[in-house]
Amino acid sequence: MPARWRACSPEPAPVPSAGSGVPSQGPAGKARGAQHGTIPEEGDSAMLPNVMTLTALLALAAGNAAAMDDVALARAVDARLSGDRTGACFAVAVIERERVARTYRCADGTATPRIGADSAFEIGSVSKTMTAALLAQLIAEGNGSLDDPLADWLPAGTVVPAFEGRPILLRHVVTHTSGLPALPARMQVSNPADPYASVTPAALLASLGDVTLQRAPGTQFEYSNFASMLLSYAVAQRAGQPFEALLREQLFAPLGMTHAYIAQPPGGVRPTTGHLPNGNPTAAWTIPGDLAGVGGVRATLDDMVRYTQAQLGLIEVPAAVRAALEATQQPVSEQPPMAMNWMLAPLAGRRVWVHEGGTGGFSSLVGFDPANGRGVVVLSDTALTALGGLGSLGAHLLDASVPVGKPRKVATPPAEVLDGLVGSWQLAGGMRVELARKGDTLTIHPAGQPVFELGYDDFGDFYPLQFDALLSPKQASDGRWTFVWLQGGGAMPATRVDDGAQAGQARLDDATLAAYAGDYTLMPGFVLKVDAADGRLRAQATGQGAFPLDATGTDRFEAAAFGIELRFQRGADGQVNALELHQGGRVMRGARG
Known part of the structure; x- marks a missing residue:
């Protein structure tokens, strides 16, 4: 996953990758407006390809999984995090057959730690793997099959699209091949800092009637939080219990995840404050009621250690729960390789199971390697999706031959990059912006908005000092500069307004x-x-x-x-x-x- 092991997060726009990682699974989809918004208030976001992915890094790994204690783990996390311009804090665990190493580290190692063993993090789309476990239990009890049409699990009369008579099946939902869009058309985002708060089951179901499938279900991967919200709702309806109660009864309690919750925090847990990648705190996300299986779980590091140990069969759990977890690990799709909401990635001749998550103020990663009995949990109190996520660290902790990655540090941009970017630009599907030079940095002026100053880091990216976004410069083979604007999970390539080069590209026969x-x-x-x-x-x-x-x-x-x-x-x-x-x-x- 450095940029994508992920089958990702419930963000309201397709999520790009900014580092090396697994094939971009593009979490969430798209919505108008930007989180903590300024800039892309018009149009839709475009997916940013990142084909040099962690899948490549993992496939080349030599299979080096040395035993790790707390001290060695802290050293590895510091190599990735110390001095990072985001100011993020990480709670990290490496699970092995005989022991668990844990550490809590912050980019500013001299600051008072703001996280600890009692801190509950938003785990984002890792929640989807838990929804899959609840589905697997219902199937094991004879209450359905992965080959059931989605329509059979929704209220009678719900209009569910099909393609030339081929229905959406549950197996398509858990592998993101349903053909449904990223988000429901009738999703109203009244507060970009809490985009899911106003979603209702009625709007979710009615949005199905707005969809015309462009291809047969099962034929193409397209990450859909819309489909995952439908599954969460359907599982709760089929079980006859509210989703949070069902999750607590069927998973949290049997696994000993005593501090995990959605909306009702148990005693002894401290909700962690989330942060934007510019270091500013941000509001927690609300994913209402039975839709919360898309990404609404909050958990401590020890909760997620128990969850990962159970996936590896390292702790005693009820037989029915164990069987359900094993069922979610079985391959369901090979394009791309997926189990039930788990991504399957190659590692030194083996497969590892992995999922990343992200919300407006948090990032998360859970991965495990059954062949070696090793797992990893990384929880961050800062949203890092646009900066490449947690994949490089997670992959390194599963196999030391994968590079750990490095922190992003403030730097001075080269003069030729500054000069090459100055001018007027049109964001794909969005608005016009003006880049101007101000000393050793740039400013960006979106049409109809104030002028914002940009910082620069040693990864070669610019970032607004006042809000969460990223301007990633790219140089063409002829030396010209362009850029991609990353915000709110969206990736928008920019076209220079005054050169017309793109429109003049030669067409081939x-x-x-x-x-x-x-x-x-x-x-x-x-x-x-x-x-x-x-x-x-x-x-x-x-x-x-x-x-x-x-x-x-x-x-x-x-x-x-x-x-x-x-x-x-x-x-x-x-x-x-x-x-x-x-x-x-x-x-x-x-x-x-």
């Missing part, structure tokens, strides 16, 4: 484009599909959105906004038979299928 079309397997379960659209090549990686490519030379194409270059290779017969994908200094090669 159909025969030329057809020579490159095909499926290129970059690694098992991770395929780059190349085809043509409107006279240009486009590419789509497993579990990610499609992106256009522009020709830059013989057999070379690029998506400059995402820092991606494709170099096609030809065999002795002159036909294209493979490609190399270059991104962020890494190269992946795939043969044409």
